[in-house]
Amino acid sequence: MRxxxxxxxxxxxxxxxxxxxxxxxxxxxxxxxILDAIRYVVDNGVKWPALPADYPPWKAVHRFFTRWRKQGLIGEFHDRLR
Structure with a gap:
């Protein structure tokens, strides 16, 4: 992420x-x-457990994704970055 x-x-x-x-x-x-890892999963279409070791553990990333999605932030992130 720039x-x-x-x-x-x-x-x-x-x-x-x-x-x-x-x-x-x-x-x-x-x-x-965490946000970089979420973007990686979305961009490359990989399953959560296939997240490369360069990122935080996939369970932690998924936990943040789930929390932020429930708060409506994932869509807002997408809109702002677009």
């Missing part, structure tokens, strides 16, 4: 609970890497 693309979607990503003092533990993976 820097300009990241700048377009960065502010849309919800702040983690721990960052707002609501408890929990820090997330293990960079949101930019």
């Amino acid at each position: 820097d300009a693309e990241w700048a377009a979607v960065r502010e849309m990503i919800p702040k983690p609970a721990w960052a707002e003092g609501r408890g929990g533990r820090p997330e293990e993976y960079c949101h930019r890497d």
Whole structure:
């Protein structure tokens, strides 16, 4: 993901609970890497478990994808990046 693309979607990503003092533990993976992995799956049509090792683990990526989809962010990411 280019820097300009990241700048377009960065502010849309919800702040983690721990960052707002609501408890929990820090997330293990960079949101930019997660979004890159989601874009890889969509672009190449691979199954989640076939995600290359260069990305965070596929279960973590899928967890973020599911959460963001329920919040309506995946469509918004697509629209902003388009």
